[in-house]
Amino acid sequence: MGMGVNTLAELNSRVDQAERLRRIVSDLKQRSDEIIRENSQKMNHSARLIAVTSGKGGVGKTSVTANLAIELSRLGNKVIIIDGDLGLANIEVMMGIVPKYSLYEMIRLDISLSEVITEGPNGVKFISGGSGIMEMASLDRQKFQRIINSLSALDRYADFILIDTGAGISQNVTNFLVAADEVILVTNPEPTSITDSYAILKFLDSQNPQCDVKVVVNMVEGLSEANEIIRRLNAAAERFLNIKVKNLGYIVEDNNVSKGIKIQSPFVLSSPRCDAAKNIKDIADRLVANKENAYGTTEGVKSFLARLYRAFSTTT
Ligand SMILES: Nc1ncnc2c1ncn2[C@@H]1O[C@H](COP(=O)(O)OP(=O)(O)OP(=O)(O)O)[C@@H](O)[C@H]1O
Ligand SMILES: [Mg+2]
Secondary structure (H helix, E strand, O other), X not given: OOOOOOOHHHHHHHHHHHHHHHHXXXXXXXXXXXXXXXXXXXXXXXXXXXXXXXXXXXXXXXXXXXXXXXXXXXXXXXEEEEEOOXXXXXXXXXXXXXXXXXXXXXXXXXXXXXXXXXXXXXXXXEEEOOOHXXXXXXXXXXXXXXXXXXXXXXXXXXOEEEEEEEEOOOHXXXXXXXXXXXXXXXXXXXXXXXXXXXXXXXXXXXXXXXXXXXXXXEEEOOHXXXXXXXXXXXHHHHHHOOOOEEEEEEEEOOHHHHHHHHOOOOHHHHOOOOXXXXXXXXXXXXXXXXXXXXXXXXXXHHHHHHHHHHHHHHHO
């Protein structure tokens, strides 16, 4: 009587109940295993952080950065552009976007990371560095750690972070070059551009020799002119430096590039079938395929920022 099992029917129902419970627990365990697995994959994910630079100004860094970002995004990658150029807000104008805040506000006014991210064309995200990047150097360790921690969220989000660095061997640019795992060096056929590119290679050779350097030759007539420039850069690098230079591709001189800039629409969108757009597609494919030197550490953004902080702190 009372608490005991009275009938066979009741007994059966209790067995059923126990069986149901066991199944629920096992389902739960399976699901939580999946969640843990998913998150540990996410935690291991880190963005490829690539500095886009050039020896000489005006050779097409910003144009390459904007169009390459869109193409990478089309290939299914999550892409963030950081404008590291302290000069004019080139990228913003080229992509036709108006960011509300920059890293400066994030650092000085405690604006959240999501508020400094602006959505650009094709899902490409944009962060304006402004003077915020220099500002980081003046932070105390604790504040810097906080900024690093919030910026590290970008690793989980992005597959590629492209930094448009500005030109030449000025401190603002070289600090990025010291910190970057990968560099895209944009050059054009002008002799001065080639010499200035060599100066960047020389700098990287002494300051960041394990860095992976990939050259894009812009504004050429075609493949043979591009190959000739790569050959000359490589010959000089092989003779005088230890650093290896990879050929990432070329972009022909094409009116659609400046047409796109005028209407504030990157040419891969406004003239998707033009020659320059085809060239950008090849460059994007090659960049995605070429990952052997992308470090892929678990702390891509974190270690980059730490190195950047060190570079700025020792030079300012
Ligand atoms: N493949 C190309 N064909 C024709 N014109 C081009 C090409 N690439 C760039 N240009 C032109 O060169 C100009 C400079 O390009 P861009 O602003 O991208 O250079 P940059 O290296 O970012 O310059 P800065 O050093 O001033 O930041 C642009 O106005 C653009 O019209
Ligand atoms: Mg530029």
